[in-house]
Amino acid sequence: MDRIVLVRRGEREVEVWRSIDEDDDGGASTVLATGDLPDYVRERESSPVRWVWDDTTRWYPALLDAGVRVERCWDLRLSHALLRRSPFVDQRLLAGEQARGWDALAPVTATDAALFPLTDPADRLDPIAEHRRQQEALAASDEPGRLALLIAAESAGALVAAEMTHAGLPWRADVHEALLAALLGPRPAAGVRPAGLERLLTGIREAFAAPALNPDSPGELLRALQAAGLPVEDTRSWTLQELDHPGIPALLEYKKLSRLVQANGWNWLDTWVRDGRFRAWFLPGGVVTGRWASTGGGALSMPLQVRPAAVADDGWRFVVADVAQLEPRVLAGMSRDQAMAEAARSSDLYSGMVAGGAVASRAEAKLGMLGAMYGGTRGESGRMMPRLTRRYPRAIGLVEEAARAGERGEVVHTLLGRGSPFPARGSGADAPGEPPEERGSVEDRDRRRRAWGRFTRNFVVQGTGAEWALCWLADLRNRLWRLGGTGTVSERPHLVFFLHDEVVVHAPAALADAVAEEVRQAAAEAGRLLFGGFPIDFPLDVAVVRSWADAD
DNA sequence: CGTACAGGTCTA
DNA sequence: TATCTAGACCTGTACG
Numbered sequence: 001m002d003r004i005v006l007v008r009r010g011e012r013e014v015e016v017w018r019s020i021d022e023d024d025d026g027g028a029s030t031v032l033a034t035g036d037l038p039d040y041v042r043e044r045e046s047s048p049v050r051w052v053w054d055d056t057t058r059w060y061p062a063l064l065d066a067g068v069r070v071e072r073c074w075d076l077r078l079s080h081a082l083l084r085r086s087p088f089v090d091q092r093l094l095a096g097e098q099a100r101g102w103d104a105l106a107p108v109t110a111t112d113a114a115l116f117p118l119t120d121p122a123d124r125l126d127p128i129a130e131h132r133r134q135q136e137a138l139a140a141s142d143e144p145g146r147l148a149l150l151i152a153a154e155s156a157g158a159l160v161a162a163e164m165t166h167a168g169l170p171w172r173a174d175v176h177e178a179l180l181a182a183l184l185g186p187r188p189a190a191g192v193r194p195a196g197l198e199r200l201l202t203g204i205r206e207a208f209a210a211p212a213l214n215p216d217s218p219g220e221l222l223r224a225l226q227a228a229g230l231p232v233e234d235t236r237s238w239t240l241q242e243l244d245h246p247g248i249p250a251l252l253e254y255k256k257l258s259r260l261v262q263a264n265g266w267n268w269l270d271t272w273v274r275d276g277r278f279r280a281w282f283l284p285g286g287v288v289t290g291r292w293a294s295t296g297g298g299a300l301s302m303p304l305q306v307r308p309a310a311v312a313d314d315g316w317r318f319v320v321a322d323v324a325q326l327e328p329r330v331l332a333g334m335s336r337d338q339a340m341a342e343a344a345r346s347s348d349l350y351s352g353m354v355a356g357g358a359v360a361s362r363a364e365a366k367l368g369m370l371g372a373m374y375g376g377t378r379g380e381s382g383r384m385m386p387r388l389t390r391r392y393p394r395a396i397g398l399v400e401e402a403a404r405a406g407e408r409g410e411v412v413h414t415l416l417g418r419g420s421p422f423p424a425r426g427s428g429a430d431a432p433g434e435p436p437e438e439r440g441s442v443e444d445r446d447r448r449r450r451a452w453g454r455f456t457r458n459f460v461v462q463g464t465g466a467e468w469a470l471c472w473l474a475d476l477r478n479r480l481w482r483l484g485g486t487g488t489v490s491e492r493p494h495l496v497f498f499l500h501d502e503v504v505v506h507a508p509a510a511l512a513d514a515v516a517e518e519v520r521q522a523a524a525e526a527g528r529l530l531f532g533g534f535p536i537d538f539p540l541d542v543a544v545v546r547s548w549a550d551a552d
Numbered sequence: 553c554g555t556a557c558a559g560g561t562c563t564a
Numbered sequence: 565t566a567t568c569t570a571g572a573c574c575t576g577t578a579c580g
Contacts, residue, residue: 214576216574216575216576217575217576217577218575218576218577219576219577220576238567258575259574262573262574262575263572263573263574286571287570287571288570289569289570291570291571292571293570293571293572294571294572295572296572297572297573298572298573298574299572300571300572301571301572301573370568370569371568373568373569374568374569375568375569376567376568377568378565378566378567378568379565379566379567379568381568451568454568454569455569455570457569458568458569458570459569459570461569462569462570500570
């Protein structure tokens with residue numbers, strides 16, 4: 001397949017390098033006016049091509065604005081970050097005077113050109129040379145296939161992320177405002193408490209005999225609760241729930257509504273919703289494990305409470321799909337644990353564990369698996385471990401080994417080769433080549449070492465889960481495009497939201513059932529890509545709905 | 553007066 | 565006898 005490397009030359013020109021041979025970037029180069037790039041890309045997309053560029057966030061938004069979609073890319077910023085940490089890679093092959101520059105390159109997350117710095121650090125980097133270094137590092141790796149899949153999936157994720165920001169999540173401001181009004185009353189002036197909160201406040205101040213209390217101040221609130229004789233050390237709702245005092249119900253209600261106003265109230269609507277769309281930036285690879293991060297509007301912690309305002313356009317539907325128990329299934333697959341895969345054959349893995357005789361109840365199964373993946377050694381989940389270890393030795397063995405490696409200060413990696421970071425100074429685990437971390441008492445160091453082991457234990461599972469989800473997204477993106485229709489990305493069935501193990505597709509109503517089928521096919525394909533013939537299922541809950549809230 | 557952190561709450 | 569993984573982002577408050 002042809003690769004075409006795009007290089008910016010100032011603001012007005014783009015240099016296009018066509019590499020004929022995979023090992024050679026020295027193919028023909030031509031120069032285009034920046035304004036001619038969309039037509040050029042559209043033209044070249046008629047046959048298979050992979051666009052190589054420094055960073056998807058610096059190229060793709062403008063192409064999407066011009067109505068151009070690309071099928072494949074190689075995002076050098078993301079692949080650099082992957083290769084620099086992968087234990088499958090000889091790091092000497094990536095070294096170069098620009099390595100630090102690539103390390104430090106940050107994604108662009110604003111569309112307002114006036115906000116851009118005049119000099120973009122990306123313009124001092126040479127994509128041709130970096131592409132060559134990365135190809136050499138891949139070629140010399142023991143696991144070129146896995147890394148190539150990981151880079152392709154990560155890059156496809158970058159395309160999805162840009163397309164989701166471009167399209168936006170359909171959002172009905174009127175529905176959202178009605179929801180706020182019902183709970184809080186009309187929108188107050190800036191800096192004024194809404195009527196709904198003010199009403200609760202009066203009762204709270206009376207109940208705790210604190211006429212000037214501001215419940216939004218944790219310190220003040222804690223002193224007021226203690227003055228009322230309540231035995232509390234913090235003011236979390238979780239803690240307050242247990243208390244028996246006439247002021248508590250109003251206080252809990254106040255906290256809930258106050259949180260709604262602060263996080264997803266009128267200011268949020270003003271800031272993040274425009275033209276009927278909520279637009280956040282999704283950041284593939286933004287979390288060390290490989291999960292996505294986001295910025296803008298708290299997209300990855302969108303409360304269930306406001307999801308009724310996410311409503312598909314007239315004549316369109318949302319297809320909402322999520323994987324049941326993604327991470328335990330991934331663990332079964334990557335450890336090739338036949339017994340756990342057998343339990344996963346059921347659409348509910350935890351019930352499958354009960355049926356297989358490993359544990360007595362679904363609740364025990366869930367608690368035990370969470371403990372295995374998060375490192376819970378105490379209490380109920382800790383007591384479950386010996387039985388799980390006996391029944392699922394390969395699965396439990398894999399996470400136990402990852403935990404011990406972390407405690408020794410070693411790097412662990414996901415199935416496709418994403419490496420964990422080196423333990424920071426102070427983590428208690430001594431990084432290779434670093435002097436031993438002596439700070440604190442023996443107990444402190446032990447605690448930090450175990451905490452790092454919990455991190456690496458979780459890293460291998462959460463990170464491989466993120467890889468499964470990337471493969472799912474990448475395949476689904478192409479399936480949606482092939483479903484047909486005409487026009488640009490947002491005029492056809494397209495992804496509008498992704499949250500670790502859940503996707504939302506916005507699609508014309510007539511295509512919704514076909515989309516649901518493609519979502520399932522893509523999940524099956526992701527399983528084959530990662531685990532080959534190993535029999536592990538990834539059953540989905542799929543709903544075709546008008547509002548996101550109706551999916552649960 | 554601006555920045556940094558603590559505390560809290562939402563997500564998978 | 566015990567709240568364990570990864571984030572974003574709000575307000576209030578301490579600090580320089």
